[in-house]
Structure formats: structure tokens, C-alpha cells
Amino acid sequence: MVSVPALWLPILLSGILVFVVSSIIHMVLQYHAGDSRAFPEEAKVMDALRPFEIPPGDYVMPRPASTKEMNEPAFIDKMKAGPVAFVTVIPNGPMAIGTSLARWFGYSLLVGAIAGYTAGLTLGPGAEYGLVFRVVGMVAFAGYSLAILQSSIWWYRSWRFTFLTMFDGAVYALLTAGTFGWLWP
Template identity: 35%
Template sequence: MVLTYHRSNVGQIPNEDQFRQAVRALDIPQGEYMFPWGDGPEALKSEAYLKKLNEGPVGLLTIMPNGPWPMAKSLTQWFVYLVLVNIFVAYVADLALTDTSDAMAIFRLTTTVAFSGYGLALIQN
């Protein structure tokens, strides 16, 4: 990594080799998972679910394909995301601003909308 800003976003699992062996043995298909799982509002209130929740662990799990990270695909998707957010910023600016809008109004509106698209995209993390 050239910049180390994102290095603290994730951490290493303790006993990683043991964890990997256990997960590999389960042969979980690619996808995103939450555990413990409660299928609907009633299940989330059940004693069995609450017991699992309190016992832990609680987490989200992403299973990806084996092998190197597909950097070209990820960068392409990121670029498309950038283009879509910028199109949305331009659309909102076109709707809200006039030809006589001053530079500060344009700046405030476009930076607010752009920040919403970029900065708030992963606020839950």
C-alpha cells in the first residue's frame, strides 16, 4: 500500500490458521453472511437467538473466491461508482442552481451532495 490510511480498517483474526481451517472445512459458498442468523422479526426475539447473540461471537462474514484479489475488476467498479456519484452531483446541481448562482452557492451544494455520496457511503463501518 502506498498510503496507510486504510490499514486500520480491518484487523487480523487471532489464530487465523485455525480459523481458516475451520471455515474451509464448512465449504461455505461465496457471499456475505451474518451470524447468528435470525430469519425475521419473530426469530430475532426468540430465546434461542438471544442466547446465541449473548454467547457470541457475533459478526459479518464475506466469503470471496480463492486466489489473488481481482484488482482490475475492483478498480473498474470503483471508477463506475465515481462516475455515477458525479453524475448525481451534476443532476442535483442542475435542478437546484440557476445561471446566476454565485460560486459559493455552487460550491456548497456540490460539495454537500458529493460528500453524501462519498463520505456517507460506508458510515455504518
């Protein structure tokens, strides 16, 4: 067994590598640029919604008051008439990218720590590179990618978004696995 404190270096270094590579993916490669689209006549949609002063949060429309209402003709008519939407409203003003980047780095450290913890429970000191790579890589892939499937299953995000994000997760998992395999005590 290998303790998590003994894995501080691969946890930190893999978090840094994931952060740097994700920055390259999003700022240089930019294949996520098509993940979302603008509303048709965006200015008119924004002008129409602005008077409601919608607070930040997650919304669905139409929103049934209960599961029973979902089967009522009036609600079904609303669904047919549309638009049907899942919308996340964020605070007005420029996005707080620094906060999001700090959270992302913290998340990358957490995935590395959980992957390291799992490998530490199952592998001993001196385990061979390939074994460490497989265990850490699989746990890191689960941490970075698997829950993303729910975005398309339940929230109707495009499958393109989901699969590209899972591809990113596979890249991050490979970086994490390689770092742990290299620095395993």
C-alpha cells in the same frame, strides 16, 4: 438550467481526480491499514471453515430463522455464547483489484454526474464559483459519505472506519466541487 451533457468535462475530470487522490490515500498515506484486523489464530479459523465450502456472500451468525426466534431463549443463549459475526465471503484466490478499481471509477463518475445534474437543475449558466462549489460539494459529500454511517449503525463496522471513510468522502467532495466550480459553463 445546465444539462448533464454540457457538464461532461467536470464530471470526467472530477472522477479522474477522485480516483488519483483515493489511490494516494490507500497506497501512500495508508491510514486505512487499521480498518480491519486478522482473526486470532487466523490459520486455525480458516482451516476450520474451509471444509464448509462457504459460497461468496454475506453471512451473519448466529442467524435467526425469523424475528420471532430472536426472542427465544435458545437463540439468546447462542448470542451470549458467541461468536456473533457479520462476515462477507469473497471468491477464493487473489482479489480482482482491476475490477474493483473500474467499479470505483464508475462510481466516482456517477457521483459527479448526480452532483452535476442537481447543480444543473438549480443553477444557470455562468453561476458563480462559490455557489456551484456549495451545491456540487454537498451533493458529492452525500454521495461519497452519508450511507457509510449505516456500516457502523447496522453492521457494527468500527466508528474509526466510518469516520475515516467519511473524511475521504469529504476530500472527494471538495475535489468534485472545485472541479465543477472551475469548469462550470
